[in-house]
Amino acid sequence: MNINFRMRSLLGAWTRFVSVFIGSMSILTSFVSFELAGAAEALDSRSFSERCAALVNNNTIVASATIEAALFGSHNSCVVRGKIISSPASTINFRVDLPEPNSWNGKLLMIGGAGFDGIVPTDAPNHRGFWFTKVLGSDAERMAHYIIGSSDSGHQGRGQNPIEDFSWVSQNPTALANHGYQANHIVLGVAIDLSVQLYSKPPERRYIVGGSNGGRAGLVAIQHYPQDYNGVIALEPAISQEGFAANLGTQMLQHIFASPENWLDRKHIELYEKHELNACDGLDGLKDGILANVRGCDYDGTDLLCKNGVRDSDDCLTSGQLESIKRIHADKNVNVTLADGWVGYAGFGRGGESSDWATYLFGRSFAARAASDYALADNIVKWGITNDPNANVMTHDPTQWAKQYRALSDQIDATDPNLLPFYQHGGKLIVWYGTSDACVSYMQTARYIESVTGKLGDERTKALLRFYISPATGHAMAGAGASTIPLLSALENWVEKDQAPASLTATLTKESANSGSTRPLCEYPLFPRYKGNGDPHSASSFDCSR
Numbered sequence: 001m002n003i004n005f006r007m008r009s010l011l012g013a014w015t016r017f018v019s020v021f022i023g024s025m026s027i028l029t030s031f032v033s034f035e036l037a038g039a040a041e042a043l044d045s046r047s048f049s050e051r052c053a054a055l056v057n058n059n060t061i062v063a064s065a066t067i068e069a070a071l072f073g074s075h076n077s078c079v080v081r082g083k084i085i086s087s088p089a090s091t092i093n094f095r096v097d098l099p100e101p102n103s104w105n106g107k108l109l110m111i112g113g114a115g116f117d118g119i120v121p122t123d124a125p126n127h128r129g130f131w132f133t134k135v136l137g138s139d140a141e142r143m144a145h146y147i148i149g150s151s152d153s154g155h156q157g158r159g160q161n162p163i164e165d166f167s168w169v170s171q172n173p174t175a176l177a178n179h180g181y182q183a184n185h186i187v188l189g190v191a192i193d194l195s196v197q198l199y200s201k202p203p204e205r206r207y208i209v210g211g212s213n214g215g216r217a218g219l220v221a222i223q224h225y226p227q228d229y230n231g232v233i234a235l236e237p238a239i240s241q242e243g244f245a246a247n248l249g250t251q252m253l254q255h256i257f258a259s260p261e262n263w264l265d266r267k268h269i270e271l272y273e274k275h276e277l278n279a280c281d282g283l284d285g286l287k288d289g290i291l292a293n294v295r296g297c298d299y300d301g302t303d304l305l306c307k308n309g310v311r312d313s314d315d316c317l318t319s320g321q322l323e324s325i326k327r328i329h330a331d332k333n334v335n336v337t338l339a340d341g342w343v344g345y346a347g348f349g350r351g352g353e354s355s356d357w358a359t360y361l362f363g364r365s366f367a368a369r370a371a372s373d374y375a376l377a378d379n380i381v382k383w384g385i386t387n388d389p390n391a392n393v394m395t396h397d398p399t400q401w402a403k404q405y406r407a408l409s410d411q412i413d414a415t416d417p418n419l420l421p422f423y424q425h426g427g428k429l430i431v432w433y434g435t436s437d438a439c440v441s442y443m444q445t446a447r448y449i450e451s452v453t454g455k456l457g458d459e460r461t462k463a464l465l466r467f468y469i470s471p472a473t474g475h476a477m478a479g480a481g482a483s484t485i486p487l488l489s490a491l492e493n494w495v496e497k498d499q500a501p502a503s504l505t506a507t508l509t510k511e512s513a514n515s516g517s518t519r520p521l522c523e524y525p526l527f528p529r530y531k532g533n534g535d536p537h538s539a540s541s542f543d544c545s546r
């Protein structure tokens, strides 16, 4: 059987990892036993709950295995929690949900984590429901029928916001490699092993889905282990975390947080958004509150400049604030060479500023500097680059630390353009981005897709991947845009039926004023342009246009 052949080569790689890191033969033994599992199935008269409970006894990795309500859907799952001690300083906590046999679709889905990982996404109450599933809409319910695996990637985040903690990385190369690309690979092996033990067969297909860092997880997986997955959904992938840290500090954050006169509060953000929308909403053929022609919009807010020395007004912007806005949109070019020869970080997109700018760029107050982009970049500077808790993104000069940036980038960033092995494996990749994302830039991922096309050529790239963008959608999927999309079923059809995605439709979320309206989902660099007539709430009235 083809799947068995693939499984053997795949398991060979895993057993090397597992034996090195765990020092235990238990998983190895169970991998070998899978060849005989089919014969054993007919003899096993135990109930599902008995089989589930027995998983605890089979190796030292599984800590508990209990019947619980499925994360989605109405059936029960065998929920396995465990840990893999890959070094004294890096323990991978994981959870694998295995549905009741008649609810299982025979497939496996890994879930990528957010931020810098540090929690098991499927086990964290504040992440429960997986915020990125908003994009998948009703397709999220399909996830219930998969074996679902996830991990904390080999470290346990500390502090109020554990997914932003990066202090664990200091002097810990194993934890770094685990977070970078290795932990999910190891946990995938464990999940397959659990499948064999519980159902007497491995999953027929393997997928991975995640947003932000979880989108990065899907891309690093196919760059490092092209045999691991049949299909990947990488939502707003944070492909260049070191490009982000090396470039945003000196060329954006140091200006924003240098003076209260450069910083925008919510009222100023909304003022800018309103005027930008007024200038650019119609560039896509329809004034519908959705700024779809992002690349055609060059509004810079200079008409809002405060006159005659006026300050602290809600109705105008200072020159320092306008400079902040300019720097948000500008491509950054700090002279630090990262993995795969990358330099710089692309400017952020436009539209929907009120959904993203306060959270990611400005924070709740000037003094607090509690913006997510600031926190992420500052933590990378402190722990990933200088190993100095007193270092600060406001005074940091990345060009003095180029070697450290390169080393970190080689481990974490997902910029390797060589997806040829994944293509030859028959893998399929769907990448999606909202164009008002102010956490990670969709244009940086556009650069990556261009590098893949340069490596593989147009024809193979088309057979391998799709890169979709949704206007007026931010990092947490907020905004006026149409961002509910059946991407999981699109990927399943592509992988399992060889039906490449044709015309996909995106639906406006329930938060939108026009909830339920539809737009075509367009591939970068196209955007939905109103044809000039027809129902403005129907996707059929729009073309994907340049």
Ligand SMILES: [Ca+2]
Pocket (backbone or CB within 6 Å): 280, 281, 282, 283, 284, 285, 286, 287, 288, 289, 290, 291, 292
């Ligand atoms: Ca519009």
